[in-house]
Each structure stands twice: as C-alpha cells, then as structure tokens.
Amino acid sequence: MSTRPDGALEAATSGGRGASRLVHWLSARMRPVSRRDVLVGAAVAGSALATNPRTYALRPVAAYDTICGPGNTPSGGWSIFCATVNKGANTCPPGSFAAGWWKAAGSSWCGGGYRYIVDCNATCSKCTSGCSDHICDSRCWSCSCSHGSTATCDQRLNCCNAFRYGQCNTQVSCSGGVHCRLVSCVPPYQWERCTTTSFSDDRTAEHSSPYLPQWGPISSHYKALGDRASWLGASLGPVRVPNDGIRRGTYVKYQNGFIYDTPTTSASAVTAFVWGVWAGSGGTSGVLGYPTADKTTGLKDGGWLQPFEGGCIVDSASTTTQVVWGYRWTVWKANGRENGVLGYPTAGYVDLGSGAWIQAFQNGCIVDSTATTTQVVWGIRWTLWQSHGRETGVLGYPTGPLVQRSDARWIQRFQRGCITDSASTTTQVVAGVMWTAYSALGEDTGILGFPSGAVTSRSRGTSQAFQKGELWALTGKAAYAVVGRILSAWQSEGGATGPYGYPLANTVTAADGTMSCRFEGGTLTA
Template identity: 30%
Template sequence: MIRRMVSAGVLAMTLALASVSIPTAAEAGAQVYNPCQRLSAGQVKYPSYGANRVTFATAMDRSQSAVIVTGCVRSGSGYAQEWQTTGFAGSKGFSAQNMAWEDTWKSPTGSFSFTEALGRSNPGTALRYYTLNPYSRWGGEHGPNYNQYFEGIGGESDENLWTYMNQGFYEQAAVINWNRYPDMPTVQGASFAIFFHAGNVPSAGCISTNLGTVVQLLKTNRPGDRIIMGAVDDIFTPFSSSPFGAITNKYAAIGGPAYAGDPVSNEMYGLKNGGAGQAFQFGSIYHSPMSGTFFSTGIIRGKWGSTGYENGILGYPTSDEMPMSRGARGQAYQNGSVYWGGSTGAHLSMGTIRAAWGRMGYEKGFLGYPTTDEIRGMAKGGIGQAYEGGSIYFTPTTGAHVSTGLIRVKWASLGYETGVLGYPVSDEIRGMVGAGVGQAYENGSIYSSPASGTHISMGAIRSLWGQQGFEKGALGYPTTDEYPANGAVVQDFQGGSIAWFGASGKVTLKG
C-alpha cells in the first residue's frame, strides 16, 4: 500500500528519512539471515502450507521498517535459499498478527499466499496478472470493490495503480493475500493493497524491494506460494517441529500464535501408539495415527491431565474443544469425553453411563451436564454419576439407568442402592395412566402420580397388585408405602388395600 505515503513530490524526502531506519551492524545481531534453514527445522511459527517457494521479509523488531528479504525453494524435506536482499515494510514497521488496520502505517504479520500480480507488462508469471492502464484501481473505498482490482474512476481512497506504476512502485507487484480470499474473508477497514512491489521504500503496509527481486519472484512463484513476514521474534522460535507434519499444519489451522501462543517445546515423538505432541503457551497439540491431530487447552486439558493424558483412561483427543449449550465446552477422546459447564466444573463422560446419558439427549436432555465424575467402588461393583437433573447408576447385572425427580427422592429415602430396592433395572417409564411414572428396581418398583403421590411396590403385595392389573386395574396406584396393622403388612391403593399376613403367607384384598 502506497496510499498517501509516497508520491512523486515527496519521494526524495521519503528516501532520505528511510535511511535512518536501516539497522547498524550492532543492531542487526538479532536479524535472522538463514530463514530457509529455520523453516526446514520447523522453527517458524507461521506455516509454509507445503508451498514450493516461500519468501521471508523480517525486521529486527516490530518498530523497524527495514527488512531482510529472502527467497526459499522447496528442496527434499526442507527449503534451500535462492536469494537474499534488503527492503522495507510499513513506515512504522509491523503490527501483531490480525492487527493491520487502515492508516496504521504497519505491515501485517503472518504467512500469506500469492495468487495475483500486476504491473506494466507480464514478465512471464504464473500468477493471475493485471496489465495496468489509466483506469486501473485497487479498492480502498468500503464497498464491493474493497481490497481487489477493478477498472474505473474510483473514489478518494481507491489507489490509482497507473499513477503509482509510473512513479516506479507498481512497475511490478505481487498481491499479498492479507484481508482477502483465499487466505481469509475480507473485512472492511482491515487494510487493503498490501503488495510485494518495487520502489525499495517504506510504505503504508507493503513490502517494497528492488525491481529485479520483484520480477524474479513473479517469474518463479506459482499460485499458493507464500510470504512469511514480521519481526523476527514474532516469526521464529528456537523450538523445532516437522515443517510439513500434522502438528505444524494443525497449529496453522487453529490460528498459530494468535490462538495457541508460541511454541514452548520441541515436537515430542515416541508417545503412546506412535503419537506425537508439542506444547504451546496456551495448550498442546497431540497427534496419533488412530485419533488424528487436535488441540488441548484450559480447564478441559487440566481434567484430561488428571487422568494421565494420552496414557490414561481417555486416550488421545479425537476433537478440538467444541462450544456447547449455555456457554459450556466439550472435547471428545478415544474412550469418552470431558465436559465443562462453568458452575458444574469439568467432568468425564464415558462407557455405559455415557451411553445412557446419550439416550436422554446428552446435555440438552433433562439430565443436563455432569456434576461429578464416575463414582466407583459402590455396592455390587456399581458405578454412579451425578448430573444437574439426576444421576445414572450402573452394575454389570442391571445395566445403566437414569434416576431423577420424585422417584429418585423416594429411592434416596430408602438408602439408594444399599436400601431394600437395590439398583434401578429400568429408566423411568413415562406416559402411564393418570400421568403416572414408574421405575423398576432389583427388588421392586416405585410409582408416582399427581393423584396418588410417590410410593414403593414390592414383594407379595406387589404380586397380588399385579394380578389385579397394576395401576390399570381396579386398585389403581398405591397411595401409601407398606405399613404394619393388626399383625399384617398393609398397603393402601386408590381403589382399596392389600394385607399380607407373613406368618401364614396369606395375602388378602380389601376393597
């Protein structure tokens, strides 16, 4: 972008001022002169995406306009240097990633593709080429032409490409795909006309170098080749990874330093089942041939870590974190998932209990999110897990079943699984007569209806009630639990009572 930065009338002054930005020998000590080697070693924070050619434009720090410009070509499993020269970025240096907005006079930081070029005449480039004419413009006015080539009179903010070409800047130029497809959606106001062009002066955000270098880039680069640009500390890292590997590609896909932060370890190989991992400021990326490549961060990562990471019961991640209802987050693993729901904390979900939760609609069902991990060591080898709206219990003989609402309250009053009923052997059965609900247990059942309340049913009295048709028969629902009376155990129903005389084994029906 040259706009309002350099014109024929102020060119000499700009060149004079630019000279003060050139680093001295002492200041240049932090500059990186071997970026192709660093890229081959996986020590570049921004990806090459496997491009055949990668151009670097690096300054000593973000405030510097002077840059070293280096051309790298793919060679075997790495990159080799083709050429190196000097040039300039924006007059105020580089912005941080995703911060290059209009009128900041800074160049964006990151890895961007080349797909288009423009200038006086096509030097033999494979990039889509615009031969400039007096009506050639680059869109700077907010609207449908923003940050793209068009022909017309244009508006005040649209760059007159013909004028800048005749001043020597756009004699030849490659378009850097900042704030434009295919690299990213175009955002009005997030800067436009970021080119790699001739002129060799600071600009409003372009990379400018000598005409011969620009021509060489146009002749050799193919659509999808890239430029990596920024301050050396923003571009390079001392930590290594495979430059074309799954972890490097994932790091790029999630936003690189802007999302995961800088690398803080080398890529680690030899993990379980052929896996690999690399740590970053805000989390880690793990890869295995069986699970894929995913990012792990925050509270969910901490919970996974408490189980032993990939060596624990969950295994490797099989998804990134996913946004869920009510602001919660979830992440899937080989053997289950971890959910974090804010007030519910982060908890595991796995196995048969997870399957039962799934039958109820997972977190969108009436159970909501888990509020505990699985609770093991219960009676008869049982396992339980609590949720916002109830619990799920499992044993090898009873399976996994949901416990909730008034029936759960009643079961709790009897001692849960250690009480007379034992574990549930069914989920709640809804849609019964009179809006009733029932649930079966190892040693009986619990029934609840608005008219009768919530009561247990078991033993000999339950057998006789069953002979009468349970709640569909003349007796209807139980209205009491069993109680002693006159040497018998009695239970009242909507339509009568049943008495059991234990000594004689007799059961009588009282209408």
C-alpha cells in the same frame, strides 16, 4: 535505514570503486557482521551494488538482498530461526520485538501456500548511539552476534544482521539488528502490530528449523484456526510423539494449548485447561484416549464439551468440569446429552465396590452393578431413590428403564421395589414385602392398581394403600391384598385392630363374583 548526516555513505558509494568502498563501510558500520559476510552478499548481488549501491543497501526490494543465500550455515548470511534459540518457541525472544516481515510463495511448510517470515530485532537496551539511521550501534544491542550450534541444522546467524524492514511496531524508531526470525502461515498484520505493506523473497520458502512443526494435519488445522492469530498462540516446539508407551499419535504444543492427531482421528485442538483435566484422567493412554474434535462452546447454560475417543470433558455455568467416559458416555448421548433428561454431569465416575458404579447428573444418574444392567434414573425417580437410600436402601439398584404406560402412567423397577405414578395418583415407592406382593399380583395392571400412598407403620405391622385396595403385612411376614367389598367389610369390623386382625392371604373372587379373604380371626366373604 537512512543515510548518516556525516556523509560517510555518500563517500562510500561515490567513484568507480563505490561497491568495494560500500562493502568496507557496511562491514565497519554493521558489526558484528564481518567484512567477509558482506562480501558473500555482494558476490551474489554484485550487479545491484555496482549499479545503485546506496539504494540497494538502504531500500531493498526483496528480503535480505544484502545478505542472500538459502544456506543454513553462518556463511550463508541468513538469520537464525527464533525457535532454534528460544527453547522451541516460535516467538521473539526476550529483549527483541517484531520489526518487519516478508512473504515467500509455494512453501511446503504452509501446505504450498504463502509463508510469512517476521524479523525479531534486538532493542537498543545498552545505549542509543548511531540511531540517526534507525539502527543503533551493535554495542547497544540487547544480544550479541553468534550462530547456531553445530548440534542443529539451523546454524545461521544469531543477532548479527543490522537490518530492519520496519512494517511492524513502527512506534519503535530505533532498534538493534535482527536477533532471529519467526514464521507463520497467516499474515503478521493479523496477529502483530504490523502494516500490510508487503515484501517478497521466495528463496526463503523452504528455510526451516528442527524446532518448527512440519506441515501435516496438525499444522493444517492450526492454520485453519488462525495460526498465530488463533487462541493457541505460537508453537513451542516441533511435532512430537507422546511418551505414553503407545506412540500411535502426534502433537504440537502451543502457548495456550495443544493439537493432537492420530491416523484414526482428526487433528483436534485442546486448551491448556482441558489438557490438565485430560492429563488427570490418564491423557492419551487413559480412559479418554485422543480428542476427536475441537471443543464445542455455546451449549445450553453456557456449557462447552470436547469429545474424545472414549468419552468427553464437559462443563456449564451451573456445574463443575467433569469427565464422562466409557458406557456412561454412550448412554448419556443416547439420552440427549446436556439437552436430555439428565442434563450436565455434576460428579465423576464413582466406584461403589463389587463391580458397581454410578455417575450423577443434574437431573439423575447412570448406574450399574454386577447383578443388573446399566440404567438411567432421572427426574422424580432420582429424587425418591436418593431419599430412600439409593443402592443401599430399600429399593436396591434399578433393574430396568422407565416404562411409560398410556394416560401418563409409568413405572421403573428396582431390585427390591419400584417407583410408579399415574395421572390420578402421586408418585410412590413400593418396596420390600409390599413389592413382592404387588409384583405377584400384576403391579398396576392387577387387582390393586397404582399405589395411592406410602407405606404406613401399624401396630404389629405395616400397610400401603392402592387405588383398588390395600396391602397389609405383619412384621417379618408377607403382605396380602384386601380389596373391593372385602376391604369395606373388614374396615367396618375395625380392620387390623378388630376381631379379624391381619390378612393371611390375598382376596380372591369366585366364578360367581363372590369375594373372600382369610384373616387371623377368620374368613370374610362378601
């Protein structure tokens, strides 16, 4: 604040009773601050007023030396906290702006470190008279002088103190008085248009409001993220307990998200978007429980993931946001998560009825039923299982994992069949009566080897080719194996359409190497 050109301040501070006249002049100039309010400050800082009143009033060296005292009542002279008058928001209310700041050392509200207090000054929204000293007349201010309600401990002055430090938003040359003050544990020049010029007043280190978060794991994590300079923005209220009927954790709401904490989890930040998905899954009392870490970004394919006690919320550039929870979360992690065989989830948990469920991923699924155990189906097996009707098709639910043989051979078994392949064949499905016979004959290690073709419809039945033979089945009947020399002899006689017809038993080999097989039209021996 500069001296007025009419010389009023010179007159007020001259002569033997300069301090008394200054009090009278300030009380008239700075209304709605009363003369009594200024006298309270004068009583505390009397020596400063007596020795150099003009310098003291216009160029203070410590915060609020003109109206000092740590009290929380109007008589203390301190400005109210913005959170008290701004519905819990630790921000400048509408019609005010960050105008100046100071710091206070050893504040328990910042873990024993520095606390930074920012004055939010009113704008001169109604007129601009009196701006020659950069503070417009009180009748021009965008707010009116009052004090905090007796319903709160923060009963300090609201829009009463005609004062401005001036290190913030210096482009605003004239302002009203201090509307309220906000706080941060990081310097305001990191998150507001402020200079690094610093003032100090350690008396304000413990000033507070019931609408500000207390120091603890949440505030500590908030500070580590950057406090007001972080993506979270300003706090919008104190530490609260979720209204979930469990009440085992706490949280603080911020402009762009939340931080949650429990005795068994670390304080974790949640974006507003993730919070919405989480709330849709039941929030703190739902399947996910509390977050256990912040969101991790920069994953494969532009993905991100946030872990919770019971699962995660995850997304990527190629998928939509999904929730993975329960045993699916355990299995997905065990299979390499987004970098593993399944990739990212493409859908949520789906209840298939009768205790069965499935969750689909980019390259497969995790699935279970009451008659099976939880299994992963991925790659070509996932493609073929889907094309064959999935759990309602010929294969049913998977009963085991992918089994890798030597030489690129593998098999995955299902309730009514298998999907299998080898280096010398293509991937095939063996199901129904073919699977019953194939399984009984030792699968790929038996007399047939790996399947080399799909099931083919025939006159009166079906067949399927294998490396070492064929399976044939009359409609509605069991399948039987025709292999080796018997297969060649049978085919030379016209096969199933020849005089021998369909096989009625598996080909057997005697001790002397003789092979035989019983058919509808008789027995072949070779």
